[in-house]
Amino acid sequence: MDDYYKILGIDRSSSTDVIKKSSQRLLLKHHPDKSTIDNSSDFIKIQEARATLLDVDKREVYDRQLKEQELEVSKPIYSKVEVNELEFDQETNEYFMECRCGGLYIVDVKETTNATVADIIFSPCTNCTFHLEITLTKK
Ligand SMILES: [Zn+2]
Numbered sequence: 001m002d003d004y005y006k007i008l009g010i011d012r013s014s015s016t017d018v019i020k021k022s023s024q025r026l027l028l029k030h031h032p033d034k035s036t037i038d039n040s041s042d043f044i045k046i047q048e049a050r051a052t053l054l055d056v057d058k059r060e061v062y063d064r065q066l067k068e069q070e071l072e073v074s075k076p077i078y079s080k081v082e083v084n085e086l087e088f089d090q091e092t093n094e095y096f097m098e099c100r101c102g103g104l105y106i107v108d109v110k111e112t113t114n115a116t117v118a119d120i121i122f123s124p125c126t127n128c129t130f131h132l133e134i135t136l137t138k139k
Contacts, residue, residue, distance in 0.1 A: 001069055004049035004062065012063070016054060023050035064120065071122050071131070078105070078130035082137065083112050095134075103127025112136050 005012050008022050023046055028034070030043045052058045071077075078099060086095035086107070095107040103125040111121055112134075121134045 007045050007049045019053045075131045077133050080133040082135050099125040101128040105132035
């Protein structure tokens with residue numbers, strides 16, 4: 001999967017305005033009519049990036065896939081769960097799940113309330129290198 005933000009040279013948190021401006025600039029620069037070298041594939045990628053990131057729904061799905069992809073390559077995942085599958089400790093205000101190594105995956109309740117529409121939290125085991133992938137769903 002391509003990193004559309006890198007292609008457009010912008011931040012992950014960039015506003016629609018920034019996306020519009022930088023993609024417009026790049027499209028002009030890479031336009032096949034304006035260049036002697038063949039960079040039509042760049043042009044197509046930039047168009048793709050622009051179309052995806054300027055569509056709120058598409059961007060949301062894309063952001064999620066990008067995040068998932070990045071974390072999957074960097075972290076071993078123990079399990080994927082929904083937040084309501086975790087146990088809740090009312091004293092500490094934390095969700096938790098036991099790892100097979102005997103350690104714990106702990107998520108502060110505050111982390112789960114920051115979710116916008118759908119978000120993913122990766123919680124490290126207190127004892128081993130595995131992470132728990134927790135999907136938060138909009139309330
Ligand atoms: Zn563990």
